[in-house]
Amino acid sequence: MYQYIIRRILIFIPMLFFLTVIVFALLKAAPGDPYSRILDPEISAQDLEDLREAGGLNESIVVQYVNWVTAATKGDFGESFRYVGRDVSDLIMSRLPNTIYLSIFALAITLIVAIPIGIYSARNPYSPLDYFATGFGFFGLAVPNFFFGLVAIYLLSVKLGWFPAQGYMSSSSGDGFAAFIDRLHHLVLPGLTLGLASTASYMRYMRSEVLSVLGSDYIRTAKAKGMTERTVLYKHTLRNAMIPIITLFGFEIGALVSGAVITEGVFTFPGIGMLLIESIGTRDYPVIMAITLLLGVFILVGNLIADILYSIVDPRIRYD
Amino acid sequence: METKELPKEMKMDNPQGDDNKKIKKGKTPFQLAMGRFMKNKAAVISVVVLLLIIVAVIAAPLITSHDPTESNLRNIEKGPSSEHYLGTDSSGRDTFARMLYGGRVSLIVGFSAMIFTLVIGVILGSIAGYYGGRVDSIIMRFADMMLILPFLVLVLVVVSILPKVTIGIFVAVIALTSWPGLTRIVRGSYLSLREQEFVLGAKAIGARDFRIIFKHFIPNAIGPIVVNATLMMASYIIAESALSFIGFGIPQPTPTWGNMLSEAQSIRILQNNPEAWIPPGLAILVTVLCINFIGDGLRDAFDPKSSKRS
Numbered sequence: 010m011y012q013y014i015i016r017r018i019l020i021f022i023p024m025l026f027f028l029t030v031i032v033f034a035l036l037k038a039a040p041g042d043p044y045s046r047i048l049d050p051e052i053s054a055q056d057l058e059d060l061r062e063a064g065g066l067n068e069s070i071v072v073q074y075v076n077w078v079t080a081a082t083k084g085d086f087g088e089s090f091r092y093v094g095r096d097v098s099d100l101i102m103s104r105l106p107n108t109i110y111l112s113i114f115a116l117a118i119t120l121i122v123a124i125p126i127g128i129y130s131a132r133n134p135y136s137p138l139d140y141f142a143t144g145f146g147f148f149g150l151a152v153p154n155f156f157f158g159l160v161a162i163y164l165l166s167v168k169l170g171w172f173p174a175q176g177y178m179s180s181s182s183g184d185g186f187a188a189f190i191d192r193l194h195h196l197v198l199p200g201l202t203l204g205l206a207s208t209a210s211y212m213r214y215m216r217s218e219v220l221s222v223l224g225s226d227y228i229r230t231a232k233a234k235g236m237t238e239r240t241v242l243y244k245h246t247l248r249n250a251m252i253p254i255i256t257l258f259g260f261e262i263g264a265l266v267s268g269a270v271i272t273e274g275v276f277t278f279p280g281i282g283m284l285l286i287e288s289i290g291t292r293d294y295p296v297i298m299a300i301t302l303l304l305g306v307f308i309l310v311g312n313l314i315a316d317i318l319y320s321i322v323d324p325r326i327r328y329d
Numbered sequence: 330m331e332t333k334e335l336p337k338e339m340k341m342d343n344p345q346g347d348d349n350k351k352i353k354k355g356k357t358p359f360q361l362a363m364g365r366f367m368k369n370k371a372a373v374i375s376v377v378v379l380l381l382i383i384v385a386v387i388a389a390p391l392i393t394s395h396d397p398t399e400s401n402l403r404n405i406e407k408g409p410s411s412e413h414y415l416g417t418d419s420s421g422r423d424t425f426a427r428m429l430y431g432g433r434v435s436l437i438v439g440f441s442a443m444i445f446t447l448v449i450g451v452i453l454g455s456i457a458g459y460y461g462g463r464v465d466s467i468i469m470r471f472a473d474m475m476l477i478l479p480f481l482v483l484v485l486v487v488v489s490i491l492p493k494v495t496i497g498i499f500v501a502v503i504a505l506t507s508w509p510g511l512t513r514i515v516r517g518s519y520l521s522l523r524e525q526e527f528v529l530g531a532k533a534i535g536a537r538d539f540r541i542i543f544k545h546f547i548p549n550a551i552g553p554i555v556v557n558a559t560l561m562m563a564s565y566i567i568a569e570s571a572l573s574f575i576g577f578g579i580p581q582p583t584p585t586w587g588n589m590l591s592e593a594q595s596i597r598i599l600q601n602n603p604e605a606w607i608p609p610g611l612a613i614l615v616t617v618l619c620i621n622f623i624g625d626g627l628r629d630a631f632d633p634k635s636s637k638r639s
Contacts (some may be wrong), residue, residue, distance in 0.1 A: 039490045074439055151618040153567045155574050156610035159593050167600045174596070267481035274575045285482075289489040301486050305478050323519040 015319050021313050028305040029081070032298050039294040079300070086299040091291045097299045101281060104305075107177050108269055108280030115204035115265070123208045124254075126214025131223065142212055143320045149209025154268055158202040158275035165198060166178050172198045175277045199276040203268050207261050212258055220248040252323045259315030273297050345494050352559055359551065365630040372626025376620035382616060386432035395621050397430040397558040402483035418592050422582070424605050431584035432612060438500055438579070439566035443505035446511055453508065454515025457544050459523065469516065473510035480507045481568055488577050499579055502567055514557055518550040551630030559624035563617045570613050586613050 068076070080086070086097035130139040166174035177195050222228065223246060231241045273282035281300050288296040338586050356364075366372055382538050385392065401424050407417045457468040459513035475483070481505045488494055491502075497509040522528060522545070547554070573587030574594075581588060593599045593606035 020590065024473070024477060027470075028477050030518060031474060031478070035486055035490060040492070061597065078462055145616060147621065148614075151563070151621055152614050153361075153570055153574075153610070153617070156590060159590065159599065159610065163599055163603060263479035267479040270482065270485070271571050285485070286577075289485060289577060292489065294489075297486060301478065301482060304482055308479070308519055309477060 010320050011063055014317050017313065017316050017320075021309060024117045024309055025306070028309065029078050030074075030303065032075055032305065035293060035301070036077075036298045037070070037073075037308070039298075041293075061290040081299075081302065083139075087295045089288075089293055089296050091288070091293040094163065099297045100296060101142055101299060101303065104281045106283045107278065107281060108273070110192070111196060111199055111203060111273070111278065111280055114200035115207070115268075119208045119211055122204075123211035124215055127240075128219055128250075129191045130212070131219030132242075134220065139216075142216070146213045146320050147208045150203050151296075152205070154202050154205060155271050155275045157205055158272060161198050161202060162276075171177070171315050174198065177279055180263055195278075199272050199278050200228040202275065203265070203272045206268060207264060210261070211254065214254060215250065219246060222246045222249045232247065246293060248322075252319065255315055255318050255322060259312045259319075262311035262315075266308060359548075362630040363628075366626050369626040371622045371630060375622035375626070378615065379598075379619040379623070382432065382612070383621075386429055386436060389426070389429035389433065392429060393423065393426040395426035395467070395504070397422060397426040397584045400582070414421065415619060416590070416602060418598075420607055422584075427584040427589055427611065428586075428608055431586050431589055431609060432616075434496065434579060434585040434615070435566055435569060435587070438503075438569045438585070439498060439562045440502040442500045442507075442565045442569075443558055443562040445500060446508050446561060449504060449508040449556070450511030451515055451547070451554065454512040455519065455546065457512065458516035458519025459538065459546065461523070465516070468512065472512050475506065475509045481571065484568065484572065485577060488572070494578070494580055496579055496583070499569070503568065507561070507565075511554070511557055511561065514553050515550060518553055519546055522546055522549050551607070556628045556631060557626055559620060559627060563620040563624065566613065566617055566620070569582055584589070588609075 010026035018026070084098045086101075089095045089097050089100055092100065112121075126142050128140075130142045132137075132141055162174040165171050173195050177192065228241060228245055231245050236245075269280065270285055272278070273280045274286050279285060285297065285300045288300070401417070409416045416426055418427065453472075457465040465466050478486075481502075483532050484502055487506065488499075491498060527539060528545055531545055536544070551570045569578055569585060570587030570590065573585050574591045576591060578587055589609040590606050590613075592602075598605055
């Protein structure tokens with residue numbers, strides 16, 4: 010197992026390298042450079058050329074890549090094109106916490122809803138709730154999350170006025186606990202929207218996993234030994250059914266990331282997804298590429314963690 | 330397509346069937362799979378609904394006389410009327426006409442992106458899976474690299490670099506960023522086929538690589554390819570609408586379902602004109618739902634072992 014973990018971490022390194030290569034290539038393919046935005050009429054073409062020379066833009070592409078990666082590891086992605094003088098990392102850090110809260114909230118909804126319902130459906134297959142859950146599963150995977158978000162705004166915010174439709178906090182939210190509740194209140198609709206698709210897929214997986222585990226021999230043995238229904242369910246069934254769920258988590262991170270971009274767009278929720286949309290609208294390439302790199306790193310780390318957890322949870326797997 | 334008619338056609342292909350009705354041999358695996366597919370109610374209904382949608386969007390000029398791109402600033406954000414069934418949008422364009430013509434664009438984008446991805450995925454997957462070795466590792470490392478970023482984010486970033494986006498460019502961007510998934514699947518099924526005796530047999534009688542791939546590998550891997558291509562089309566339709574919604578997909582005034590939904594970004598339209606944005610949203614939902622049911626039906630049909638209801 011340890012060997013596998015070490016090997017898995019070693020694979021992570023070239024993947025990270027590839028990611029930086031892709032993002033750097035995209036950055037280079039984007040038109041313009043940090044100096045082409047300077048509109049000062051006093052500056053001559055010669056001065057701009059000198060600036061480029063000093064900024065290392067006339068070096069070979071490899072040197073430029075190395076410089077860029079070295080700076081990036083220190084969190085230095087240069088300055089934003091749009092907010093002149095503002096560091097890209099500064100801009101991202103001001104938005105990142107919101108996205109993290111949103112993702113955690115969505116994930117919590119997913120797990121709280123999907124796992125119990127999935128288990129219930131598997132234990133009572135073809136019951137009314139099971140049919141409902143299956144229908145919901147198909148619906149959740151087919152409805153585009155932004156459309157769901159719009160309908161949620163229309164019904165729950167505009168018509169019923171239960172939840173705020175935009176932003177991440179009220180202007181007069183107070184402090185302490187009241188502020189926390191206010192934040193949570195703002196997270197409900199975007200969180201539901203972001204969590205919808207993954208709730209649907211987790212539910213389907215949970216159902217089919219529990220069903221297949223329930224049909225296996227060792228469950229029959231456990232029941233034959235006279236174990237209670239509870240023990241069989243929690244000690245034998247769930248532990249085994251959770252294994253593929255962890256793998257699914259690895260896959261779902263990518264969906265969560267792209268879902269967050271669209272969801273934040275629908276709710277004008279000021280996270281990095283919204284920042285990405287704004288930056289694409291204004292062609293703010295340093296910010297676009299920094300966010301892309303960040304999202305890529307999230308996904309790589311998430312997959313790494315999922316794989317490691319997987320090897321810990323399921324000792325049966327052999328890796329050779 | 331009626332369920333009952335199909336077996337007859339199958340027997341037409343099968344000379345034994347005409348003489349002796351009880352003989353079931355001679356059906357190809359593909360025909361068997363189609364037979365199973367026809368028994369799946371949800372999938373067959375989905376095919377019918379999808380066909381209705383396709384006919385409606387093709388027959389758009391017959392159904393409505395309005396031009397979907399003709400704006401009329403004196404007649405904006407009007408509610409439904411006998412002239413404009415679903416009212417008009419913020420530029421005074423007829424929403425109903427945009428629904429039909431927008432469906433055309435959304436379906437064409439989804440379908441052509443799927444075909445384009447299929448071509449790239451099958452070619453690269455075939456090369457990697459058939460030849461193995463170095464070519465294989467180069468292609469698959471490249472695929473791994475492309476798979477790091479979620480496809481939606483990758484499309485978004487690539488679109489941001491391009492000076493101008495047209496339907497053709499958009500389709501190309503989708504296909505060029507999403508081929509790795511299918512390539513992996515094709516390669517995966519080739520790996521087990523490669524060791525089979527009939528392939529050795531084909532090689533022994535001197536069949537060329539190209540022939541082996543087309544005559545032996547692709548037909549044997551057709552199940553996973555068709556299933557994934559179908560589900561891919563659904564995800565492309567969603568991706569197109571999501572990107573058009575946030576304004577980085579197919580540019581206005583070309584109608585697409587996603588473009589129409591972006592109208593609802595204005596809280597005024599969201600609140601007062603639900604008839605302007607709910608129908609295109611439902612259209613996406615129904616289309617994607619149908620395609621997903623068809624995809625599931627195909628999966629069960631091609632791989633009966635997997636047919637646990639989920």
